[in-house]
Amino acid sequence: MRPLDLVGRDYALLLLLWGNALTRNEFSTLDLRHFDGSKGTLSILGKGNQVQVTMNLPKVTVAAITDWLIERSGDMSSSRPLFTSVDFYAEGHKQCRIA
Secondary structure: OOOHHHHHHHHHHHHHHHHHOOOOOHOOOOOHHEEEOOOOOOEEEEEHHHHEEEEOOOOOHHHHHEEEEEEEEOOOOOOEOOOOOOOOOOOOOOOOOOO
16 A cells, blocks of 8 residues: 555556655656666756766665556656646646646
C-alpha cells in the first residue's frame, strides 16, 4: 500500500522529486525516453537538451514510475512526457508546473 494512499502519478512524482532532488525544470523536461525501467536509470537533461547526468533510481521509485506508466497507458512513444497532466482540460500534456 502506498503511504497516505497517494494516486499513482503523484506517488511516483513525489518519490522522484524528493529522492533525487530534481529541479522543476529538470522534472518538466522528462520524456519516456529518459526513463529506463530495466536498468533503473533516469537521464536528466541540461542546457541544449543534452544528457547532463544519468542517475540510478531506488527500486521503489522505479516500481512507482513503472506502475504509473501502466496506469496511464495510451500513447507510449518515446517522445511523450514521462509525467502528464491529469487535469480534465489539459489531459495528456506535459506536466509543467507543480502546484
